[in-house]
Amino acid sequence: MRNFWEKLLYRFMRKNRRNILDKMVRIVLGSNLAAVLILGGIALYGMSFALRQAQDMGESLGENSYENSSRLLISQRQEELVHIAQDNAAIINHRMLDISRSVQGVAREAEEIERYPQRFLPQEVNIPTPANYRSLYLYLQYGPEVSPEAYQKHISMMANIGDLLARTIESNDMAESVFITAKDNFTLSVDAPRVLAEDKSDIPKPHYDAVGSDWYKRAAGKDGLVFTPVRRFMFNKKLGMFCSVPYYGADGRLAGVACMQTSLDNLRHILKETNLHDEGFCFVTDNRGYVILSSQENAAGKERELEVNIQNDLRQSDNATLALTIREMVAGGNGVRQTQVDGKDYYIAFAPIESTGWSFAAAFAADDVIAPALQNKAGIAQVTKEKTSLMQQKMSLIIFLMVVFIAVLLVVFVYSGRKLSRQFVAPIHELADGVREITSGNLSKKVEIRTGDEIEHLAVCFNAMTDELQTYMKNLTAATAEKERIATELSVARDIQLGALPQEFLQDKKSIQLYAAMFAAKEVGGDFYDFYMLDENHLVLAMADVSGKGVPAALFMMRAKTTLKNLVLMARVPDDFAAVMTLANQELCQDNEEMMFVTVFLAQLDLTTGELIYVNGGHNPPLVSHDGRYSYIREERRQPALGALEEAAYEAHRLRLAPGEKLFLYTDGVTEAMDTQKRFYSEERLQQTLDRIDREADVQEILTAVRHDIAVHAEGAEQSDDITMLGLMYCGK
Template structure:
C-alpha cells in the first residue's frame, strides 16, 4: 500500500498498527517467557555444577589435609601418655618427617617446666634440608617461639589451629602452612598444658588440584585463607600478595567485597559480580571445614549464557522475517477489504458540506459494507431532519435567552444600585452587592428612608433559584415597600409581609428575611429576623461578633407566625455586615464550606475598611476559597457604617 493510500485509508493504517502491536506483544511475551525459563534452567544447571565442582575439589583437599591433621593429633596423645621417651624426640620427629612427604617440618615446643623442671624453653625441630632430614632446637635468643601465632593461638584456644599460609625461604620459597595442636602432661595428678606440636606442610599441591577444575574456557577456581588472602589463584601475582578485599577496593566493587565477607564467615552461596578480566560472573563459594579456608568457583556469564544468546539471535531473526511476511499479507488483505471506504469518504465530505442528498456509492458482496451504506443513508435523512429541528430549537433558545436578559435587567433595576445612596446624610455610609448564580436569582436587598431620620434596610434569600425565585423575590420586595412606614415596628412590617406571602402560596416557596430600622440621630437599631443568617456587628472599639437572634421561621410558610422585634444601640463608627448563605456556604472543589469563621476572619483583617472595601475584601476571600469552583448560590452582601449625628 503506497503512502497516499495509507493517508486516505487511515483506518487501514490503524488496523495494521494494532495487528503489528499485538503480534509483537504476544511474541515478546512468548520470547520473554522462553528467555526467563531457559536462563533459569541454565542458572540452576550452573549452580548444580558449581556445587559439584566445589564440593569435589573441597573433598580432594580435605583428603590430603585430614590425614595430615591426624599426625600431630596422634603425636599429642603419645606425648600425654608418655609413649615417646624424652631422649628419643629428635629421632622420632626426623622419622616422622622422612616417612610423610607432605610434611616439610615438625616441632614439639614445650611450655616452661613441661619438658623437665627448670627447663624454661625447649623445642625440638626436624626439617627437610634438600635430600636430608636435619634437626635443631627452635629456641634461641633471636627466636622466642612463645610469641608466635602458631604457639600462642592454639595455646589460648586450647584446640588445633591452621596458620595463615606463608612463604618459607628455607624451604625453597615454597608456600607453606603450619598446623598446631596443643598437648598436655600429667604432673602431680594434674593434667597441665605441655606445649604445642606442629607440622609444616607445603601447599604446592593445591595448585595442581585447583588447575584440575575446568569451567568453560576462562572460568577458574581460587582459594582464600580465613582472612581473605589468596592461597591459590590462576594469576600467581595475587597469591599471598592480595586479599579478595584489596581487589574489591581496587576495582571499586562492593559486591565482590560482600562475597569475600560471606566466604570468610563460612557461608555457601552463589552470587554475581563483575571482574575486570571476565566481565559479569557468578561465583559459588564454600568453606573447608578443616582449615576454615574458602573455595570459590568462577563462572563467566558470557560463556555460561553463550548458547542462550545464540538461540535468542536466531529467534529474533526468524521473528523479524515472519513479521515482514505477516505485514505484507496484512496490508494486501486490508487494502482489498477497505478500499470502498474511499468512496464513502467522498460522499461523507459532500454531506458535511451541506449536500444531504449526495449520491452514495453502490456496494456489493461484503455484509459490513452494505450495513455501512444503509447507515450512511439513514444519517443523511437524520441530519436533514436534525438541521430543521436545530433551527427551530436555536430560535426558541435565543428567544428564552433574550427574555432572561430582560428579566435580569428588570430584577437588577428593582434593587438599589446607586452608591452612595444618601450623599446628604453624613451619618451613614452604605454599600451592597448581588451576584446571581444564574441569569436571575432569588436573593434580594433593599434600603430606603422612612423619613429624614429613619433608615429601613432588608436582606433576604428566596428558596430555589431561577425565574420562580426571582418572581418571589420581586413580590417580597414590592410588599416591603408597600407595607413599611414609620408607624410600624420592625416585627409588624415583617408579619405583614409574611401574611401576604403565605396566602395562596401553592408553590410552598419561602424567603429568609432580615429587616432593620435605624434611627439615624440616636443610633438605635430595631430589627426582626425571619430565619436569616445573623448579621455581623463590627464595633468601632474592635469587637466583631454575630447578632444574637431570636429563632424564627422564614416568610411565606405560616401566616399566623409571630415575629419578635429586638433592639441594639450603635455607637459612632460601628458597622453592620449583612449577607446571604451563598457567602458562608460557598464550596471549594473538595466540598469544603467557606464558613462563619472564615467570614469573621476576613472582616477582622480589615477593621478600618469602608463598606464598599469590606464587601470587596469578602468577595475576594470567597473567590480565593472556591478557587474557580462553579458558583452554586447567589452571593449577596450589604454593609452599613454608622458615624453618628453630625448635626449636633
C-alpha cells in the same frame, strides 16, 4: 509462474498508481516477505542460541536447583528454629512465673501477719552462727544500725512465716534463699540446702543492710513485682538474681519486701537438651544485652563470642549484624537473623521471655543446612546434560518444518491477497463518491452496497448519518433561535431585577453612611436588599435570600420584597417588626406550591438615637463593629425562614449603635463562596477580613474589600450562589 511475478513487480514499481488496490498488494507482499525474513532470522538465531544454551544448561540447572533447594532448606530450618526459640522461651517464662507466684504468695502471707497479728503466736528465730546454722531453718539478719531487742515483738510475730519460706524453697529448685525484709531493716530468711565450707565461713552474717540493697529499693519504689539484673553471687559464684515483691500493713503503707534469691543453673538443662546440629547452640540475653545463659562450652581454653558474660553489652559489639540481632532481642522482638559468630555464618532465631524482659535465642550454622543441596548438585548436572542433547535434536527438526510451512503460506497469501483486494476496493470507491456528493451539499444521497460484511454496515451507517445530519441541521437552526430569544428575555429580566433594588444610597442623610451591592450567580438571582425611610428619623433595612436560583428565585424575590415593604408601610405600630414578619410569613405561605422560602433580616434604625430594632427570619447573623472590631449578632433561638411554616411567630430584638459603629448585612453567598477545592469562605474569614479593614474606610470601601477577598479565596472558581452585601455606619446626629 515467471510471468506472474514479473507482472506483480511491474505493478509494484509503477509510481503513478497510488490506489488502494496497489497499496494492499504491496502490504500483503511486503508483510509476508518481512515475515519470512524475520522468522528465518529468528529460526537461525534460535538454533545457534539453543546450541549455546545446551552447553550451559547443565551447569545453570544444577546451580539453580542448588540455590532453590538451599533456600528451601534454610527456610524450613528457620521455621524449625523459630519454634524451638518460642517453645523454650515459653518454658523459661513459665519457670519465671512460678518464681514470681511463689514470691507473691510469701508477700501475701507476710501481709496477713502484718495486718492481723492477733491470729498468730510469737515464734523463736535465731541469728545465724557456725554452731546453729542449718539449711531450711529460719534465721534473722539485721542492719548495722538496728537493735534486735527493740523489734523483738515484731520479729517473733513475723517468724510465723518460716514454714511457708521452707516449703517455698523445697518446691522450687531454682531458689537459693527465700526471705522477707521489714521496713525496720530486719530480715527473716530460709536457705536451700548447699555444701558449706568446713569452717562454715560462708554462712550468712548477722549484719545485713537489706533495706539498702537494689532488690529492696526497686520493689519498694515500683510498688510491684521486680526481677533484678543477673549477677554472680559472692558466696557460691553462681549466676542468679532476686525476685522481690512489696507487702503492706493495715494502714496501706509499705511494711516490707518479700524476695527470692534464685540461681540460673537449673535453667541450663533446657538449653543443653535443645536438639540442634553439631554446630548449633542456644543462649539467653537479659534486657542489658548481656548473655546470662549459653549452651556453648569452651574448647581448648578458647573463649567463644557468645559465652556467658554479664559484663559485656553485645549491643555495642564490633560485629554489626550480631549487635543488631541483640538490640532486637532486647527490644522484645521475635524473628530470625543471619550473623557471624567466631567468623562463621549462623542463623539465629529469637523469642521474648516476657516475664523478665529476657530473650531466648537458638542458632545453627549455615553450612550444616546446605550440605544436602551440594550433594544433589552433581546428580542434577548429569541428568540435565542427557536431556540437553535430546532437546537439540528436536529443535533442529522444528526449525526446518517452520521454514517449509512459512514458504508455503507466503505463496498462498500473495495469490489470495490480490484477489481479495479487488473485492474490497470496489465498494470503497462507491462510498468515496457518496461522500463527495454530500460535501457538495446533496444530503439526500444514498449509497447501495450489498457485500454482506462490514463495508455494507458502513454504507448503512453512512445513509443513517445523512438522515440524522439533515434532522440535526433543522433542530440546530430552531435551537439557536430559541436560545437567542431566552438570552434576550433573561437580559431584560436582569435589568428589571436590578432596577427594583434601590441605587440611591441616601447621601443626603448626614447621620448615616449606606452602600449595598448584589452579584447574581446566574442572569437573575434570588437575593435582594432594600432600604427606605419611614419618616425623617427612621430608616428601614432589609436583606433576604430566596431558596434556589434563576428565574423562579427572582420571581419569588420580587413577591417577598413587595410583601415586606407593603406590610412595613401599613403597620399600625411602626416598630412592631415581629408582627410584620409574622404577617409576611403567612402571606408567603399562601399559594406556595413550589415550597419556596426566603431568609430575611429586617431592621429599623432610629437616626436620632442609634437604636436598632431587628427581626432575623432564618438569615445569616449580621456583624456589628465595636471599637473597630466586628462581632456577630446571634439570638438564643433561631427563627424560621419566611414561607416555610405558616404558624411560625417571630420575636424582635433591640440594640443601640454608637456614633461611628458599623453594621454589615450579607447573604450566604458570601460565607459559602467556594474555591477550587470546594472549601467555604466561612464566617471566621469574613470576620477576620472586616477586622483588618482600616477603621477610617467608608462602607463602600468595606464592601469592595470583602468582595476582593472573596475573589482571592475563590481562585477563579465559578460563583455558586448570589452574593449580596449591605454596609451601614451610624454617624450620630
